[in-house]
Amino acid sequence: MIGDYFKLSIKTFRARKLRSWLTMIGIFIGIAAVVSLVSLGQGLQKAIGDLFNQMGTDKIMVTAGSAFMGLSVGGIELKEGDLNVIKKVSGVDLAGGYIYKFAQMKFKDQTKYTYVIGYPLDESRRLIAEVAYFKISEGRELKQGDKYKADVGISLSEGKLFSKKVSVGDNIEIEGRNFNVVGGMERIGNPQDDAQVYIPMETAREILNVPEKYDMLMAKVSDAGAVQQVADRIKKRLREYRNVKEGEEDFSVETINDLRDTYGTVMAIIQAVVIGIAAISLFVGGVGIMNTMFTSVLERTSQIGVMKAVGAANHDILMIFLVESGVLGLLGGAVGIIFGMLISKFVSYITVLAGITYIESYFPWYLIVGALAFSFIIGMISGAVPAYRAMKMKPVDALRYE
Amino acid sequence: MAKKGAIIELRDVWKTYQMGATTVQALRGISLQIFEDEFVAVQGPSGSGKSTSVNMIGCLDLPTKGSIFLDGKDISKLSESELAQIRGRRIGFVFQQFNLIPTLSAIENVMLPMTFQGVPFEKRRERAENLLKLVDMDDRANHRPSELSGGEQQRIAIARALVNDPEVVLADEPTGNLDSKTGAMIMDFLKKLNKEGKTIVMVTHDNNLARKAERVIFLKDGEIVKHLS
Numbered sequence A: 001m002i003g004d005y006f007k008l009s010i011k012t013f014r015a016r017k018l019r020s021w022l023t024m025i026g027i028f029i030g031i032a033a034v035v036s037l038v039s040l041g042q043g044l045q046k047a048i049g050d051l052f053n054q055m056g057t058d059k060i061m062v063t064a065g066s067a068f069m070g071l072s073v074g075g076i077e078l079k080e081g082d083l084n085v086i087k088k089v090s091g092v093d094l095a096g097g098y099i100y101k102f103a104q105m106k107f108k109d110q111t112k113y114t115y116v117i118g119y120p121l122d123e124s125r126r127l128i129a130e131v132a133y134f135k136i137s138e139g140r141e142l143k144q145g146d147k148y149k150a151d152v153g154i155s156l157s158e159g160k161l162f163s164k165k166v167s168v169g170d171n172i173e174i175e176g177r178n179f180n181v182v183g184g185m186e187r188i189g190n191p192q193d194d195a196q197v198y199i200p201m202e203t204a205r206e207i208l209n210v211p212e213k214y215d216m217l218m219a220k221v222s223d224a225g226a227v228q229q230v231a232d233r234i235k236k237r238l239r240e241y242r243n244v245k246e247g248e249e250d251f252s253v254e255t256i257n258d259l260r261d262t263y264g265t266v267m268a269i270i271q272a273v274v275i276g277i278a279a280i281s282l283f284v285g286g287v288g289i290m291n292t293m294f295t296s297v298l299e300r301t302s303q304i305g306v307m308k309a310v311g312a313a314n315h316d317i318l319m320i321f322l323v324e325s326g327v328l329g330l331l332g333g334a335v336g337i338i339f340g341m342l343i344s345k346f347v348s349y350i351t352v353l354a355g356i357t358y359i360e361s362y363f364p365w366y367l368i369v370g371a372l373a374f375s376f377i378i379g380m381i382s383g384a385v386p387a388y389r390a391m392k393m394k395p396v397d398a399l400r401y402e
Numbered sequence B: 001m002a003k004k005g006a007i008i009e010l011r012d013v014w015k016t017y018q019m020g021a022t023t024v025q026a027l028r029g030i031s032l033q034i035f036e037d038e039f040v041a042v043q044g045p046s047g048s049g050k051s052t053s054v055n056m057i058g059c060l061d062l063p064t065k066g067s068i069f070l071d072g073k074d075i076s077k078l079s080e081s082e083l084a085q086i087r088g089r090r091i092g093f094v095f096q097q098f099n100l101i102p103t104l105s106a107i108e109n110v111m112l113p114m115t116f117q118g119v120p121f122e123k124r125r126e127r128a129e130n131l132l133k134l135v136d137m138d139d140r141a142n143h144r145p146s147e148l149s150g151g152e153q154q155r156i157a158i159a160r161a162l163v164n165d166p167e168v169v170l171a172d173e174p175t176g177n178l179d180s181k182t183g184a185m186i187m188d189f190l191k192k193l194n195k196e197g198k199t200i201v202m203v204t205h206d207n208n209l210a211r212k213a214e215r216v217i218f219l220k221d222g223e224i225v226k227h228l229s
């Protein structure tokens, strides 16, 4: 029976005017927004989840000033003393830090400016590499005893920073000193990070004139489950050492979980905005469908009379019009799904182009089916009042209607 | 008491329509009986209440005052859905304007009343095909009403009226929109149906057609003024 209502409603569509299709634009935009949001949301979550998992949940980052994603603000500095305090906190397995500075670089008579990373050669090296996503792809890592050796970011290996490719064995000049390139790094994803050059920490302190400062300190805890407690202890010890009151810290201690939460909040805001847009569009679309259905009921008044005369009961008339408005919503939704998929594909494409991490778009079957069902239901709800009006028509009145 | 053999009886039926401030007395105390296998014609000037009384006979409308009996049972108190059931199973309607659904093909129009009776698709199609053959329209099964002439549309409408095998066929000026030749053909067809056992009530302006009925009821101003048999 429900199949018959569907068939009946499909038949009316070929007679429809452009105007009634235009009313579905709201549904179309709303569903497109929902679909692209959900399909990208999963990919984004996965990309970020992967990133955080790679960093590991047992890591703690300490930066000067109030920090967001490792960006220190103000003239406050972290020094060797701070690192020693962190190392002594119970629960800390390993701690270390690195420095970075914008520096002049020369390769085959070409001069550029880029970030130089001063990289520890002791055991804390692993820790830094994991969190900052430093991975060697060719040649070798810097090791104990290296002094004027360098690893280069992929922009240099690919010949993007300098016009010529920098390969293992080449020499480059940093701040007037000659360095021998021993390795190339894997792609990190963001153009600035990929143009970095890595040299041993001690050498960096010397040639960049950074005697004590650390730009970033990191700690790894022995028990990942206790990371928050250890972070709190680090905060307390550093407060004592730096002689600041609680709430007035000139440094910040963050766990990967904190970062995850920050991302989560940003994501939630974006989601709320998109859902808001979707809700407004769907509402507008719903009103459009309601309007179309009122017109449709009025135009087909005499048909309603005929159907009642040949035995259509009230619930038949109600269902015919409900299904019809549902199908209107469904069609708007179907177009919206296709458009939403295109949007997602486009967004994941440009995230790759822009060199940000690859955000994959997912289209699980339940997203498609759910969106179709949702648009159908919105259509039905919008058509409820017109359908009820059709149902309540008296057959004789409907038949007399011209 | 309904007489033996009366399928439908209107007993002192009054119908008042409210049109804004004015009330229209469409029927003023109509009493009539429709017997099994009869061919009854209803005549009268425009606005005399012919359609209204036929609609009452077809359970399409209920009286303001008075009663309607179907097989001796009062239907005046039935719900709209119960009336729809009766209309669907026992009554077939044919209208002056043909009233086919323009978005459906001929065969789909014929199948429609069976849809509301929950008849399965295959059976619906088979029966509709047979009826299209009966009205000699099987070669036009997939045409839309707009592609058919008036006479052809009316034949489709008759097939539709017959599809649930009703006892009574009500035709409200079925030839009113047709030329006299096509009208005569439709009339012959109704006559044939009557011979095969259908009870027929037909509203008409045409005296020649009315003469072919067994009984003629004349209405004027909502009252029966003459009754010929």
Ligand SMILES: Nc1ncnc2c1ncn2[C@@H]1O[C@H](COP(=O)(O)OP(=O)(O)O)[C@@H](O)[C@H]1O
Pocket (backbone or CB within 6 Å): A396, A397, A400, B017, B018, B019, B024, B025, B026, B044, B045, B046, B047, B048, B049, B050, B051, B052, B053
């Ligand atoms: N549904 C209705 N609403 C209001 N007035 C109606 C309705 N049906 C019929 N009437 C009025 O009742 C009277 C009888 O109408 P009708 O039965 O259609 O006459 P006929 O079919 O003999 O031309 C007319 O005056 C008509 O305007």
Ligand SMILES: [Mg+2]
Pocket (backbone or CB within 6 Å): B050, B051, B052, B172
């Ligand atoms: Mg009439």
